[in-house]
Every structure is written in C-alpha cells, then in structure tokens.
Amino acid sequence: MDGIVHRNVEVNGIRMHVAEKGEGPAVVLLLHGFPELWYSWRHQIQGLAERGYRAVAPDLRGYGDTDAPPSVSDYSIFHIVGDVVALIDSLGQDQVYVVGHDWGALVAWNLCMFRPDKVKALVNLSVAYRPWHQTANPVEYFSSIYGDDYYVSRFQEHGAVEAGFDRVGVNTLFKMILTSRNPGPFMLQKDHDFGLPPNTQITLPSWVTEEDISYFTSKYEKTGFTNPINYYRNLEQNWKLTQPWRGIQIKVPTKFIIGDLDMTYHYPDVQDYIHKGGFKKDVPLLEEVVVMPDVAHFINQEKAREVTEHILEFIRKF
Numbered sequence: 040m041d042g043i044v045h046r047n048v049e050v051n052g053i054r055m056h057v058a059e060k061g062e063g064p065a066v067v068l069l070l071h072g073f074p075e076l077w078y079s080w081r082h083q084i085q086g087l088a089e090r091g092y093r094a095v096a097p098d099l100r101g102y103g104d105t106d107a108p109p110s111v112s113d114y115s116i117f118h119i120v121g122d123v124v125a126l127i128d129s130l131g132q133d134q135v136y137v138v139g140h141d142w143g144a145l146v147a148w149n150l151c152m153f154r155p156d157k158v159k160a161l162v163n164l165s166v167a168y169r170p171w172h173q174t175a176n177p178v179e180y181f182s183s184i185y186g187d188d189y190y191v192s193r194f195q196e197h198g199a200v201e202a203g204f205d206r207v208g209v210n211t212l213f214k215m216i217l218t219s220r221n222p223g224p225f226m227l228q229k230d231h232d233f234g235l236p237p238n239t240q241i242t243l244p245s246w247v248t249e250e251d252i253s254y255f256t257s258k259y260e261k262t263g264f265t266n267p268i269n270y271y272r273n274l275e276q277n278w279k280l281t282q283p284w285r286g287i288q289i290k291v292p293t294k295f296i297i298g299d300l301d302m303t304y305h306y307p308d309v310q311d312y313i314h315k316g317g318f319k320k321d322v323p324l325l326e327e328v329v330v331m332p333d334v335a336h337f338i339n340q341e342k343a344r345e346v347t348e349h350i351l352e353f354i355r356k357f
Contacts, residue, residue, distance in 0.1 A: 040081055040084075040085070041085070042060050042085075042088070043058050043059070043060045043081075043084060043085075044058070044059055044060065045057070045058050045104075046059075047104075048097075048126060048129050049129075050122050050125035050126050050129060051118070051121045051122045051124075051125040053100060053105065053106040053108065053122065054105065054106045055097050055098065055100070055105045055106070055122060055126060056077070056097065056098045056103055056104035056105045057077070057095060057096070057097045057098075057126070058077040058078075058080075058084065058095075058096045058097075059084070059093065059094060059095040059096070060084050060085065060087075060088040060093075060094055061084075061087060061088030061091070061092050061093040061094050062093065063088075063091040063092045063093050064093070065091075065092050065093065065135075065136065065159075065354075066092070066093045066094075066095055066127075066130055066132050066135040066136065067083075067087050067092050067093070067094050067095070067135065067136045067137075067138060067350070067354065068095050068096075068097075068123070068126070068127065068135045068136065068137050068138070069083060069084070069094060069095065069096040069138050069139075069143075070096075070097075070099065070123070070137065070138065070139040070140070070142075070143030070144070070146050070147055071096065071098075071099060071102070071140060071141070071142075071143045072139075072140045072141020072142040072143045072144070072165070072166075073141055073142045073267050073268075073270065073271075074213075074216065074255075074259065074264060074267055075102075075140075075141070075255075076098055076102055076103040076254075076255065076258055077096040077097060077098050077103065078103075078251070078254050078255065079140065079337070079339060079340060080094070080096040080138075080339065082339070082340070082343035082344070082346075082347060083096075083138070083339060083343065083346065083347050083350065084096055086343075086344070086347035086348075086351075087347065087350070087351070090351055092136075092354075095126075095130065095135075097122075097123075097126060099119060099122070099142075099143070099146070100113070100114065100118060100119055100122050100266075101114060101262075101266030101267055101269060101270075102258075102262070102266070102267055103258045103262065104258070107262065107266040108266075111197075111269045111272050111273065112273070112276070113269075114266065114269035114270050114272070114273050115273045115276060115277055115280065116145075116146070116149050116273065116277040116280075116281065117280065119146050119149075119270070120146060120149050120150050120153055120154070123146060123150055124150070124154055124157060127157050133156075133157075134156070134157055134158060134159045135157065135158065135159060136158075136159050136160050136161075136162075136354045136357075137150065137151075137158050137160075137161050137162075138161075138162045138163070138164070138350055139161075139162075139163050139164065139166075140163075140164040140165055140166075140337075140338070140339050141164070141165050141166055141336070142166075142270055144163040144164060144165060144166040145166055147161055147163055148163065148166075148168045148289060149281075151289045151290075151291045152281075152284050152287055152289065153284075155289075155290055155291050158291045159292075159354070159357050160291065160292040160293070160294075160353065160354050160356070160357045161289075161291050161292065161293045161294070162293075162294045162295075162296065162349070162350050162353055162354070163293065163294075163295050163296075164295075164296050164297065164338050164339055164346070165296075165297055165298070165301050165303050165336055165338060166303055167295060167297070167303070167309065167312065167313055167318055168289055168318065168321055168322055169309075169312070170285070170286060170287075170321055174285070175278075176275055176278050177191070177274045177275070177278055178191060178192065178195060178274050178275050184307060185224045185226070188226045188227060188228050188229070189224055189225070189226060189227075190224075190225040190226065190227050191271055191274070193227040193229075194268050194271040194272065195271070195272060197272075198265075199229070200227060200264070200268065201263060201264050201265055201268065203227070203230075204264050207239075209255075209256045209259050209260050210252060210253075210256045211239050211241065213252050213255045213256055213259075214241040214243065214252055215239075215241060217247055217252075217337050217340070218241060218243060218244060218247065219335065219336070220300050220335045221300075221302070222299075222300045222301065222302050222304065222305045222335070223302065223305065224302060225302060244341075246340060246341050246342075246343065247340060247341075251340075288320075288321055288322065288323055289321065289322040289323075289324075290323060290324055291324060292324045292326060292356070292357060293322050293324055293325045293326065294325075294326055294327045294328075294329070294349065294353040295313070295318070295325065295327070295328045295329070296328075296329040296331065296338065296346065296349055297313075297328075297329070297330055297331070297338070298330070298331045298332075298333075298334030298335050298336065298338045298341070298342075299330050299331065299332050299333065299334065300333060300334060300335040300336075301334070301335055301336045301338070302336060303336070304330070313328060314328070326353070327353070329349060331345065
C-alpha cells in the first residue's frame, strides 16, 4: 500500500515484522486481533500518517511474517507484552499511544497493567477490560455459559480446529469470519466445519475487497492457525500467572469503542458493566465509551474512517 514501509525488528528474542508510515515524532502503536495481521490497520495507518503521526502496526508473535516459536507456552501474555515493550524501546520511544482490537486490546490492557509508564493514552476496540478473569478461570467460565462447543473451549483441543479450518478453506473462512454480523456466541460444533461446504460463495460488503481477503489468505496458507490459536491455549495459564495483579485498576487515559453487533458486547452482564459504572471503576481514567450502531466485530475495518477519527480526536488531548 502507498508509502507503507515494512521492516523486521529484533525484539524479545524473536524477529518481528512491522508495517509503518509517517514521520511525526509521536508514535501510535496498533495491535491487531485474531485471526488478523498488521493489515487490519491498513486504513488507520494511512489516516494517522496523513495527520502527522508515525503509525506502527506489527504482526504479533506467531502471526504473518513475525517469528512463530514452536511451543504453546511461548504465547503467554507475558511473552506478548514483552514483545510490545521491546518494540516500543526499539522505536526510540519512552511512551506511545496504543490502539488495540480484539486480542490486541487484551494485550493493550495487560500492557497498561504491567507497564503503564509506556502508554501515553489508550484507545481499545471491541474487548473491554474485565478483571473478572482474575477471579475465574476464563476457559471454565465460557464453557459454563456456552458449553463445550464455544470457540474458546474448542480452541483448547490441539489440532482439531485447525483441521476443520483447513477443510473449509482459508479464503472461505476469512470471508465468513470478517463478514459475520451475528452478535451471538461463536460456536464450533465438532465435525460440522461451520456448517459450510468447502469454498462456499460469500458476498463481500463494500468495506472488504477480494484483494483484502487474498492478502489474509496468502499469509495464513503459509503459517496456518496454530500459533494464533495458542494465545487462547494460554488463557488458563495467564489467569494463574496474573494473580499478583488481581483487582488492579488501569490508570491510563482511555477511550473504548465497540459495535452494537459485536458478540463481545453481548456477553452476559457486559453492557451493564460498561455503562453502569463497573468499567469506570476499574479504569478510572476512562474518558469515553462509543457504541457504534449496526457495526459488528471487525470495527476498524468496517468503519475505518470513523474509527480513525475517533482515535485522532482522543490522542490529540495528550
């Protein structure tokens, strides 16, 4: 894409691929989710650079062109946050603005827990800070609510889900996931492969193109899904290891954005938590919550211009 520079950076014992644009002194670090890549931020990179910021979007550990260590244990939240801290240091920055989506938001929340000194301000998308995970094993929590076919539960089975993804086909899988507008829980019934025959035809909305799908497909056909899924396979271990931070508040200036069709907005009690004081109690510097109507999970792609403007509006204050 126009003017985006790609390079590799040695961080925390791995080689990380980074896409960036912009010459401004202030850095905006963009952290993608699952199953995504730096490419999910393609629109924000351009928009932020045009407004005078240096936009930096890595492929996180195990994704795309970044190294993928072989062990499941190499994907703990401490490894991922360690990568991000080392990346910030490699950019010659004491502090950066951070924007996270999905797993990138979880990484950003944990970055703010462990190293708030590294973050000027935070804009997180789709996944709210929920310290409940410090008092309840998240895998058991989701299984108790949605059953063993819930995707988080199924992801704990090594190899089975990956094989199902392969049967559906990577191209079809990305079309299905990116365009889903079902706010209900994401279920993966055994041996059903999403209920889709291979290479099912799916009509794309205006905000995602065949070229976009081809980019994601080309990368995941090379790397597979195992290492990104390993993030989920560390949820229980992360829960155990983060107990020293149990009950801690996030004390970084924060803006939160979510679509009202995002499945994470329909988790039990989450809307009350976000809107009735719980979120603000846990994140006392939470300045604004934006709920975008008729928008699903991949909000930074579906509403690219609006999300970029929300980011700019907030970070200009700091």
